Amino acid sequence: MLDFKIFIVEDDKWYGNLLHHFLSQNPDYEVTLIGSGKECLAQLHRKPDLITIDFGLPDMNGEELYRKIKQAQPNVPVIIISAQEKITTAVDLLKMGAEDYLVKDENTQQLLWKAIIRLRENQSLKNEITQLKAELKTRYDYSTSIVGKSPALQAVFRLIDKAAGSMINVSITGETGTGKELVAKAVHYNSNRSGHPYVAVNMAAIPKELVESELFGYEKGAFTGAQNRKTGRFEEANGGTLFLDEIGEMDLNIQSKLLRVLQEKELIRLGGNSKIKLDFRLVVATHKNLADEVKKGNFREDLYYRIVGLPIALPPLRERKDDLLLLTQFFLANYCKENKIPEIRVSPASREKLLSYNYPGNIRELKSVIELAAVMSENNVIEPDDITFLSGNNHDVDTVLNTELTLREYTRLIIRNYLKRYNDNVLLVAEKLDIGKSTIYKMLQTGEIEGA
Amino acid sequence: MRADHALYSYNYLYKISDNPAFIHKMISLFINSVTEYAGDLQQLQETKVLHDLKRTIHKLKPSVLSMEVTGAREIILMLEEKSVWDEDLEKLVEQLKGIFQQIKPMMEADLTELKI
Numbered sequence A: 001m002l003d004f005k006i007f008i009v010e011d012d013k014w015y016g017n018l019l020h021h022f023l024s025q026n027p028d029y030e031v032t033l034i035g036s037g038k039e040c041l042a043q044l045h046r047k048p049d050l051i052t053i054d055f056g057l058p059d060m061n062g063e064e065l066y067r068k069i070k071q072a073q074p075n076v077p078v079i080i081i082s083a084q085e086k087i088t089t090a091v092d093l094l095k096m097g098a099e100d101y102l103v104k105d106e107n108t109q110q111l112l113w114k115a116i117i118r119l120r121e122n123q124s125l126k127n128e129i130t131q132l133k134a135e136l137k138t139r140y141d142y143s144t145s146i147v148g149k150s151p152a153l154q155a156v157f158r159l160i161d162k163a164a165g166s167m168i169n170v171s172i173t174g175e176t177g178t179g180k181e182l183v184a185k186a187v188h189y190n191s192n193r194s195g196h197p198y199v200a201v202n203m204a205a206i207p208k209e210l211v212e213s214e215l216f217g218y219e220k221g222a223f224t225g226a227q228n229r230k231t232g233r234f235e236e237a238n239g240g241t242l243f244l245d246e247i248g249e250m251d252l253n254i255q256s257k258l259l260r261v262l263q264e265k266e267l268i269r270l271g272g273n274s275k276i277k278l279d280f281r282l283v284v285a286t287h288k289n290l291a292d293e294v295k296k297g298n299f300r301e302d303l304y305y306r307i308v309g310l311p312i313a314l315p316p317l318r319e320r321k322d323d324l325l326l327l328t329q330f331f332l333a334n335y336c337k338e339n340k341i342p343e344i345r346v347s348p349a350s351r352e353k354l355l356s357y358n359y360p361g362n363i364r365e366l367k368s369v370i371e372l373a374a375v376m377s378e379n380n381v382i383e384p385d386d387i388t389f390l391s392g393n394n395h396d397v398d399t400v401l402n403t404e405l406t407l408r409e410y411t412r413l414i415i416r417n418y419l420k421r422y423n424d425n426v427l428l429v430a431e432k433l434d435i436g437k438s439t440i441y442k443m444l445q446t447g448e449i450e451g452a
Numbered sequence B: 001m002r003a004d005h006a007l008y009s010y011n012y013l014y015k016i017s018d019n020p021a022f023i024h025k026m027i028s029l030f031i032n033s034v035t036e037y038a039g040d041l042q043q044l045q046e047t048k049v050l051h052d053l054k055r056t057i058h059k060l061k062p063s064v065l066s067m068e069v070t071g072a073r074e075i076i077l078m079l080e081e082k083s084v085w086d087e088d089l090e091k092l093v094e095q096l097k098g099i100f101q102q103i104k105p106m107m108e109a110d111l112t113e114l115k116i
Ligand SMILES: Nc1ncnc2c1ncn2[C@@H]1O[C@H](COP(=O)(O)OP(=O)(O)OP(=O)(O)O)[C@@H](O)[C@H]1O
Pocket: A145, A146, A147, A148, A174, A175, A176, A177, A178, A179, A180, A181, A182, A183, A287, A327, A330, A363, A364, A367
């Protein structure tokens, strides 16, 4: 702990030295004796943790010095020590916020000693409370960034809490866009390791040949091109959480290496020979059914049991339609806030339309649908025509047909798609679709569809 | 050196520390103070400003009481009660000054005795 700096402002050298001697008995206290009010103010930049002032200083009285100290440093505790027993002065100073008011007598030092101890206890209590509050705040923040009131999501929240409160491994499953990454972060940031690193690695995003060096790191000269030592992601996550996203994509060779790391809790960098201790919580996610992958021989059974830990399954959006409008409001509100525009409403007919769709891209898709609709809307109301479900290319015919749209909406969707594909070449698109070019021009003119 | 004297006492100092250097320092600081206070009182006997007298009394009270200076406590308490500058008060000031002047050389002698 850092030293507790105490200023004793006292012009009576005898008394000042007495207090100095007395307080210096505690080795944690760094005590400075100061002879005048002016000198005290000049020394304030040293940021004392406590100031005791003698009420009867020759250059300014205690009350004046008290005010000036508080002006410069409002939070520093001040104890007044006075030879006067004038109770009104004492009451006034205490009302102004002085920590204590002591009368000089044979008990003063003991009282001062106790007052300082009490003060420090209160301070550490205060610090603890601010810390707790900060923690609570981030917890709260997280549960507001994951939106949902449906029983399915409430169950997920309970699991996040359970996971956060322990060090157990966590496996998150769910279709694409259901919020797996969001949950992984929530587990980490609500855990008592939140002050430590959160390291996310997407197994689908790293070329196979690089996975090992990325995870394990390497020593200088481990292979051609290894010009410097590199710490791997396992090591980076030390003390915190490692999130392995799309773990189902990990190939069998790496799977066995990961299993070893989890068993031994240590690793050796590529080209190295010293063992490095590891201590992280593992969170994995996949949109695949890992148990099926085990049956198919694509995933090691022993690794599966190691990583499964506390499983959290995220329901697809179509199974919790009760959250859909809530999420819509959430994304809309965020959109308006980010773009500094007035609130946008969703008309009842639009609500119906939003609810009728089945969202294969889940919440990620809903989010882009809403943001696009917000862009398209006029007069701060989203009308059904502002809502376009499939913006493009990554959805197959099946999902298009599963979507309940009017024929006109289908037409619009298909034309948009084609225009995009053929760089707004209206003639070509008309030819491909075997429709009149005027149909397309009319839709473009009315704004029913936009060019790319 | 004895802690007890007829006119004052170092008991208090010995109670809070057994470090001779500290005792020495506190005694010499006290000698400086009483010299100063005797001078202040002398001056006050001429200016006769009650307010200033009270301030001096407050200043010297803690150390003088702690050193158990014989007779000083009573004088100080009476002076604290005073609200006018009268003959009675003048007498008290004179007495206090006298005490200070009397103990100063005695304490100085104590200091030479105190080995550090
Ligand atoms: N319950 C929710 N409340 C608010 N936003 C959410 C919620 N769930 C997901 N989102 C948002 O949806 C988007 C997709 O979420 P995320 O990336 O976590 O999904 P994922 O399951 O990891 O998807 P993928 O499998 O494709 O990686 C993000 O923008 C995320 O903020």
